[in-house]
Amino acid sequence: MSSSSSSSSSPPCPKKMITLKSSDGETFEIEEIAALQSKTLENMIDENCASTPIPLPNVKGKILAKVVEFCTKHAEAGADAETLRAWDAEFVGVEHAIVFDYILAANFLEIPTLLDLACESVAEMIKGKTPDEIRKFFNINNAFSPEEEEDVRRQNQWAFE
Amino acid sequence: MVRSSSPRSTATPEAATLLPGLPNDVGALVLSFVPYPHQGRLRATCKSWRAFFSSKALISLRHRNPKALSHLLCIFPQDPSIAPPYLFDPHSLGWCPLPHLPANPHVYGLCNFASVSIGPHLYVLGGSHFDTRSFPLDRPQPSSSTFRFNFCTGRWDRLAPMISPRGSFACVAVPSSDQILVAGGGSRHNMFGAAGSRMSSVERYDIEKDEWLALDGLPRFRAGCEGFLVRSGEHREFWVMGGYGRSRTISGVFPVDEYYRDAVVLELDDGGCDWGKWREVGDMWEEGERRRLGKIVVLDDDERGMPGIFMLDENDIFRYCMTANRWRKESSVPTKATGNTSFGFVALDGELYVVTLRNGNDLAETRRSRPFKRGGALFVQVYCPRKKTWRTLVAKSPLHCPLDFRNAVVCTIHL
Numbered sequence: 001m002s003s004s005s006s007s008s009s010s011p012p013c014p015k016k017m018i019t020l021k022s023s024d025g026e027t028f029e030i031e032e033i034a035a036l037q038s039k040t041l042e043n044m045i046d047e048n049c050a051s052t053p054i055p056l057p058n059v060k061g062k063i064l065a066k067v068v069e070f071c072t073k074h075a076e077a078g079a080d081a082e083t084l085r086a087w088d089a090e091f092v093g094v095e096h097a098i099v100f101d102y103i104l105a106a107n108f109l110e111i112p113t114l115l116d117l118a119c120e121s122v123a124e125m126i127k128g129k130t131p132d133e134i135r136k137f138f139n140i141n142n143a144f145s146p147e148e149e150e151d152v153r154r155q156n157q158w159a160f161e
Numbered sequence: 162m163v164r165s166s167s168p169r170s171t172a173t174p175e176a177a178t179l180l181p182g183l184p185n186d187v188g189a190l191v192l193s194f195v196p197y198p199h200q201g202r203l204r205a206t207c208k209s210w211r212a213f214f215s216s217k218a219l220i221s222l223r224h225r226n227p228k229a230l231s232h233l234l235c236i237f238p239q240d241p242s243i244a245p246p247y248l249f250d251p252h253s254l255g256w257c258p259l260p261h262l263p264a265n266p267h268v269y270g271l272c273n274f275a276s277v278s279i280g281p282h283l284y285v286l287g288g289s290h291f292d293t294r295s296f297p298l299d300r301p302q303p304s305s306s307t308f309r310f311n312f313c314t315g316r317w318d319r320l321a322p323m324i325s326p327r328g329s330f331a332c333v334a335v336p337s338s339d340q341i342l343v344a345g346g347g348s349r350h351n352m353f354g355a356a357g358s359r360m361s362s363v364e365r366y367d368i369e370k371d372e373w374l375a376l377d378g379l380p381r382f383r384a385g386c387e388g389f390l391v392r393s394g395e396h397r398e399f400w401v402m403g404g405y406g407r408s409r410t411i412s413g414v415f416p417v418d419e420y421y422r423d424a425v426v427l428e429l430d431d432g433g434c435d436w437g438k439w440r441e442v443g444d445m446w447e448e449g450e451r452r453r454l455g456k457i458v459v460l461d462d463d464e465r466g467m468p469g470i471f472m473l474d475e476n477d478i479f480r481y482c483m484t485a486n487r488w489r490k491e492s493s494v495p496t497k498a499t500g501n502t503s504f505g506f507v508a509l510d511g512e513l514y515v516v517t518l519r520n521g522n523d524l525a526e527t528r529r530s531r532p533f534k535r536g537g538a539l540f541v542q543v544y545c546p547r548k549k550t551w552r553t554l555v556a557k558s559p560l561h562c563p564l565d566f567r568n569a570v571v572c573t574i575h576l
Contacts, residue, residue, distance in 0.1 A: 131205040161557055
């Protein structure tokens, strides 16, 4: 990854850890290498603000724990693409409310891999459903009148088997 | 990143939420991952979704993230002003008809045109047709028309015509500099197996300025040639291969085309001012090895850094070796083409698609035997060059007209 802090050019030495503090006061430790996947954290590390615990008021403890797990897993060397993909699929195979929390956390911390993964999984949930099911599932207000809705439906030309 | 400084022209001026629980910019990112064929259906969910799925913001979001794009097949069964072109999605086996090309009452029977896509736009160029204003009436004329289909407006726009009308020409899109290049061509029409003119002129279309410019012509005139773009690093080249030039007659009666066995290459300059000359690459095969070039597609193989250039010759796929200037056999199509059938050949999502139509007589379900029946099934054999494996896809075809891949034009588009 990038040339981070001035101190670390030490490969075999004990890994440098960063401490993160969630909104509800829990603290989590994460390897600096794993933390670099977050652009927000990377900037902080570059500016040498990473010596004290970093407060993340937007992220709850439960979610932060999972985000740390994600970053650590993706920072592992020698993981082959297939197993990583399977692990990712399991990671987002949770309730959509939790995936929304992942999205918000990844957006705040600027972690492109997690953001793409979580957004894609929500899109997967969406693509298989009818508009009615989507409205119920995501609690969206239907602002169409029945005639308008029929009109829009008729405009769609895609036919599937 | 989503939070960055890009000006967000969210298509929700009423500030209606896309996904409750997420800020709109993130909600837009989520929706941008929905594959293109499903977007139409989801417009009916609510007003903000309808606005979003018709917006330009969606298109630019998707094109910023190549993983999100749907790679679709576009099939032109016949003259596109008569038979509508269809989009086909091999992942969801979905079909979508596109509007007909605007009909010109004076011309009919368009064939041998070229179709390319750049970004979310589809272009149809040239071709050979009959013009009722011409004399004599039954001689096909080459066309210089250029059309673009805009997926936002859902309409075909007529663009500046080519300088020299042509059909059966080599055509490439150069997305990085927003240009289209055409080379060679002629006036031959599918109704006649022979005759027709041949040309050597080469032109460049500048999309932003909507104008055509003549470039250095080919060393020899050729029609029916294949063209493709080769990108390796910073380097870009326009290759034109094969085609026919002269013809000779057998027994003084039957005309037979003399097919070229060589290729010519033009190096492309980014600046667009200093265009080079054509470089000749010698014959690619020995006399008698094959009669003519098959359809060619290019896969941008990023892993090895070298683009893969593949040709379908009857039932075999060959790969071009640039250093040796030879075609090496890569694989054979598992289910061969029988006498009447022919294959379409495209590159989609890093794989090679060999496409044919099986009409209802092949399927056990129907017993009617009308000559042109609606439907039939699209039978696709997909080859993955990386793993060297084949797989098949079958999809019922909604086309109303017969589909013959000798005459149909196919291309792909990212939406």
